[in-house]
Amino acid sequence: MGTHNDTIAAIFDEIADLLEIQDANPFRVRAYRNAARTVGDLGSDVSAFVQRGMPLTDIPGIGGDLADKIREILDTGGCEFLRRLQHEAPAGVGRLLKVPGLGPRRVKKLWHALNIQSVQQLMQAAQDQRIRELPGFGEKTEHKILEALQRFAGERRVKLAVAARLGEALASHLRSTPGVERVEIAGSCRRMRETVGDLDIVVVAQDQARVMDRLARHDDVQEVTASGTTRATVILQSGLQVDVRVIRRESLGAALIYFTGSKAHNIVIRRLAQERGLKINEYGVFRDDEKIAGETEDSVYAAVGLPWIAPELREDRGEIEAAARGELPELIDLRDLRGDLHAHSKAGAGHHSIEEMAQAARERGLEYLAIADHSPRASTAHGLDAVRLAKQCAEIDSLNARMEGITLLKGIEVSILDDGDLDLPESVLAGLDFVVAAVHGGFGLPREKQTARILRALDNPHVNILAHPVALDSERETYDVDMLAIMRKARRRGVALEINGHPRRLDLTDVHCRMARDEGVWVAIDSDAHSPLEFDMLRFGIGQARRGWLARDKVINARTLAQLRPLLRRSRRHSRA
DNA sequence: GCCGTTTTCGGCCCGACTGTTTTCAGTCG
Numbered sequence: 026m027g028t029h030n031d032t033i034a035a036i037f038d039e040i041a042d043l044l045e046i047q048d049a050n051p052f053r054v055r056a057y058r059n060a061a062r063t064v065g066d067l068g069s070d071v072s073a074f075v076q077r078g079m080p081l082t083d084i085p086g087i088g089g090d091l092a093d094k095i096r097e098i099l100d101t102g103g104c105e106f107l108r109r110l111q112h113e114a115p116a117g118v119g120r121l122l123k124v125p126g127l128g129p130r131r132v133k134k135l136w137h138a139l140n141i142q143s144v145q146q147l148m149q150a151a152q153d154q155r156i157r158e159l160p161g162f163g164e165k166t167e168h169k170i171l172e173a174l175q176r177f178a179g180e181r182r183v184k185l186a187v188a189a190r191l192g193e194a195l196a197s198h199l200r201s202t203p204g205v206e207r208v209e210i211a212g213s214c215r216r217m218r219e220t221v222g223d224l225d226i227v228v229v230a231q232d233q234a235r236v237m238d239r240l241a242r243h244d245d246v247q248e249v250t251a252s253g254t255t256r257a258t259v260i261l262q263s264g265l266q267v268d269v270r271v272i273r274r275e276s277l278g279a280a281l282i283y284f285t286g287s288k289a290h291n292i293v294i295r296r297l298a299q300e301r302g303l304k305i306n307e308y309g310v311f312r313d314d315e316k317i318a319g320e321t322e323d324s325v326y327a328a329v330g331l332p333w334i335a336p337e338l339r340e341d342r343g344e345i346e347a348a349a350r351g352e353l354p355e356l357i358d359l360r361d362l363r364g365d366l367h368a369h370s371k372a373g374a375g376h377h378s379i380e381e382m383a384q385a386a387r388e389r390g391l392e393y394l395a396i397a398d399h400s401p402r403a404s405t406a407h408g409l410d411a412v413r414l415a416k417q418c419a420e421i422d423s424l425n426a427r428m429e430g431i432t433l434l435k436g437i438e439v440s441i442l443d444d445g446d447l448d449l450p451e452s453v454l455a456g457l458d459f460v461v462a463a464v465h466g467g468f469g470l471p472r473e474k475q476t477a478r479i480l481r482a483l484d485n486p487h488v489n490i491l492a493h494p495v496a497l498d499s500e501r502e503t504y505d506v507d508m509l510a511i512m513r514k515a516r517r518r519g520v521a522l523e524i525n526g527h528p529r530r531l532d533l534t535d536v537h538c539r540m541a542r543d544e545g546v547w548v549a550i551d552s553d554a555h556s557p558l559e560f561d562m563l564r565f566g567i568g569q570a571r572r573g574w575l576a577r578d579k580v581i582n583a584r585t586l587a588q589l590r591p592l593l594r595r596s597r598r599h600s601r602a
Numbered sequence: 603g604c605c606g607t608t609t610t611c612g613g614c615c616c617g618a619c620t621g622t623t624t625t626c627a628g629t630c631g
Contacts, residue, residue, distance in 0.1 A: 052604080053604090055604095056614095086604070090604090127629085129629095130628060131628070131629085160622095161627080162621090162622085165621060165622085166622085169621095212631090225631085251620070254618095256618060256619075291631095293615095294615090299615075307618095
């Protein structure tokens, strides 16, 4: 996920916007959109492709023309074709496409007829009631635009954890409707994307009207923006949009695939069907007018010659080709986790005693739990100095002596300082079972220095895990770092990279998980729990790992404690060598 | 603009809902 990839993706997306407004061939537009997505999703920087002499056209969806444009962007930082398009249509016009309800035709009309070139001008025109005068527009459309703008305020995406909670509440409300057989959450929430733009819910019921009525009565529903016989759209109090689709049981599998997406995945699946003379829609798989599959997801995939594909993989990132070859990964599952290697107690930033945390972990079936409170520099998190840490270790020893069914590991979440030193001396770290190292400050360092400090920390012989490796946090931007260099060093040193399940982090990202898999790096999936309830966060870490194609064999805390211990020792022996 | 065990040209996924039409275009997922 290098900076070049993001630049290229942004340029291709803007080209697509402007082409769309110009009424260009829609498939040409799609080619740019697909390329933007593919390049943005690449684990390693595109420039590395070029340096290694690999043809860019090996990337799916990149042909000769787009390869040239990528090279041009790498060489010059810009793209002549985009500049030409911008000359014809101001950049602000492209951004109008992001306003819900505005597509290319309407944007073009607004621009040509009213010279609207920005969101601000659009707002003004709507307030002045000038939009309703345009042919094809009307009072209602104008009103909707105004409403959308007021709600707009940047792109609205919510954290997966929030969407999941709201979705589960709505789903259970719908389940209590008489005649409803099943309610399933689909969409990006089911694919476990770290943020969710809207919720998709599939309902199996005979009486559609009754479901729609029941939906509108849910406490959390603020507004019904569309409602037909089979589908409805509502807005929740939080502003989150929910699309509900009511279908018959015999269509459940087809509807789930359709509504789970991703769009890119579904397009490929439908194309496969087409090649076989079949048609797939949300009702099933059809040969001419005869329905041949659709009740289960299995049956739909089987109809196009594929095994079932886990929702987390459905991004058109190679999963369909892997499925066709019979090479889908056996994904890690929540049940595979034997322990959690990063949790806090009230000695540090947490709110509960070590014993309470241990009990909660045991209740979830975990075999071991590493307590990893902060080191001294994290003063706001009551970081532990050597003396307090020694006291905590004694407490853990005594708990281990009397608690059954769970083993506590003595750990620390030690800060990586600006120069790569750790915040506690080696003599102290050597006395612990487990060391989690993490960056907690100095986010503004330039890429080279940021990378160098982390590489140096990985050289420390006591470090077992690099926690939240790109320091993703909803409160701030991530820092810039050479992730490939870090992964290769981590592999050499036997250090695991963490997938932090806490919803405000979820770092490693899915793309980085995939990269870790390709690089053969160990991964740890942790909750970073500050309270017993937060062990729930492990499921989001698992989701992220599955999105990154990770199997159980590379996840260190999918090992039993007996299997884990030699790995920890090995990593230290390895490091000293 | 991409792509190819039917094709190097001619394809490129499919249906629901809304508003403004007086038979359907535009947008969305």
